[in-house]
Amino acid sequence: MNATLDAGVLPAMQELHVSNDILDDRAALQAAWDRDGYWFFRDVLDTEAVGRLRRVFLDELSQLGVIAPDDPVARFNGKSLEDFPFRMESLASRKVWKPFVAEPSIHRFFSRLLADDPFWIPTVEYRATPPAQDRARARFDYVHQDGFYNAGIPFSICWIPLAEIDPDVGGLVLAEGMHKGPYLHDLAQPPLFPIPDGAVPAHAWRRTTYRPGDVVMMHLNTPHTGVANYSDRFRLSMDIRVMAASGDTPIIGNITSLTSREVAVQGDQGRSGAFVFDENTYCRGIDGRKVPLDEIPSHFRAGDEVILAVRDGRVTVLRPPH
Ligand SMILES: O=C(O)CCC(=O)C(=O)O
Ligand SMILES: [Fe+2]
Structure with a gap:
């Protein structure tokens, strides 16, 4: 044992x-x-x-x-x-x-x-x-x-x-x-x-x-x-x-709008914008599981606080803080 x-x-x-x-x-x-x-x-x-x-x-x-x-x-x-x-x-x-x-x-x-x-x-x-x-x-x-x-x-x-x-x-x-x-x-x-x-x-x-x-x-x-x-x-x-702080930091912000193709956020430190999803996007729901792209709009809504990692304008990670 x-x-x-x-x-x-x-x-x-x-x-x-x-x-x-x-x-x-x-x-x-x-x-x-x-x-x-x-x-x-x-x-x-x-x-x-x-x-x-x-x-x-x-x-x-x-x-x-x-x-x-x-x-x-x-x-x-x-x-x-x-x-x-x-x-x-x-x-x-x-x-x-x-x-x-x-x-x-x-x-x-x-x-x-x-x-x-x-x-x-x-x-x-x-x-x-x-x-x-x-x-x-x-x-x-x-x-x-x-x-x-x-x-x-x-x-x-x-x-x-x-x-x-x-x-x-x-x-x-x-x-x-x-x-x-x-x-x-x-x-x-x-x-x-x-x-x-x-x-x-x-x-x-x-x-x-x-x-x-x-x-x-x-x-x-x-x-x-x-x-x-x-x-x-x-x-x-x-x-x-x-x-x-000088590393590849994610955006911490609140969602302003959301579709199954992109998310717009009001980020802190002036890091706001709209970012598209692609097949590499890892969207993590509140239960910790990976959310399929077409289900993203039902997991988040405007106002929600999120952590967002972006590479070349594309979202690599979208998740709630917890
Ligand atoms: O404090 C604990 O019980 C676990 C801590 C933990 O999982 C963490 O800090 O990531
Ligand atoms: Fe842990």
């Missing part, structure tokens, strides 16, 4: 490499990225800025009545989770990532790391994961490579713990050096194409105990998963996607 998929105890695994010492060494950073498929930095984000974001999560959880007001460790009080908003829709609709990345200290860190302004892709997950209710399930939630589900936009994943995440709380595990391809997802198993058990050798998995101020940056093809939360607290993290 694959030890990493057993229920219960998290198997022993090696710690993530810490890259703090190469933060200002472009060549060493690139070499670590190419070798490992991630960077992990310890205690580099302004903990006051991270604390302000944690406060937003804690306020939301206490409003929902699942933690005591002002409980800094977010201990679950046992209330029914039947109506719990697992994707924290209220934080998503308020776009609470924006003031966070606009904090001067946070902006400065990512500008230094990328040697460029950061360009944030508004594909954000606000995770407030309650203690696992079913402890007979595997400890790994769902091993995946983000790139498999996000063809065409070369971002890095930025995973930010908002409170301490120890082995009981779970957190993120990733497979070091396994971003070099090919995809591990099984094309013979639609519609989710799961990565088969054992495709990632047990010795490749890495983790650490995460603390506020830490950040993991991952290659979009690095296999990873959340680990089920066996503590009594909520697991608090945010993940968002980022690129260097």
Whole structure:
């Protein structure tokens, strides 16, 4: 049996490499990225800025009545989770990532790391994961490579713990050096194409105990998963996607008109226009599946926020932020 998929105890695994010492060494950073498929930095984000974001999560959880007001460790009080908003829709609709990345200290860190302004892709997950209710399930939630589900936009994943995440709380595990391809997802198993058990050798998995101020940056093809939360607290993290601003950035905007042949968008930073679809267009619907061209008008409408990648006036990717 694959030890990493057993229920219960998290198997022993090696710690993530810490890259703090190469933060200002472009060549060493690139070499670590190419070798490992991630960077992990310890205690580099302004903990006051991270604390302000944690406060937003804690306020939301206490409003929902699942933690005591002002409980800094977010201990679950046992209330029914039947109506719990697992994707924290209220934080998503308020776009609470924006003031966070606009904090001067946070902006400065990512500008230094990328040697460029950061360009944030508004594909954000606000995770407030309650203690696992079913402890007979595997400890790994769902091993995946983000790139498999996000063809065409070369971002890095930025995973930010908002409170301490120890082995009981779970957190993120990733497979070091396994971003070099090919995809591990099984094309013979639609519609989710799961990565088969054992495709990632047990010795490749890495983790650490995460603390506020830490950040993991991952290659979009690095296999990873959340680990089920066996503590009594909520697991608090945010993940968002980022690129260097001078890179081949997608247009983030709102649809102004749409047919099965083209889409017009009002983009940010003056990047508006009409762009045609062709046989290479990958249109991803809200359920994550590829949408045939003639069905595109029934999946989106004017006003919707979208992420759009364009090459030579043709759309390569059209998708909602989530
Ligand atoms: O935090 C998790 O549970 C999973 C994170 C993840 O899949 C991501 O950051 O892309
Ligand atoms: Fe992911």
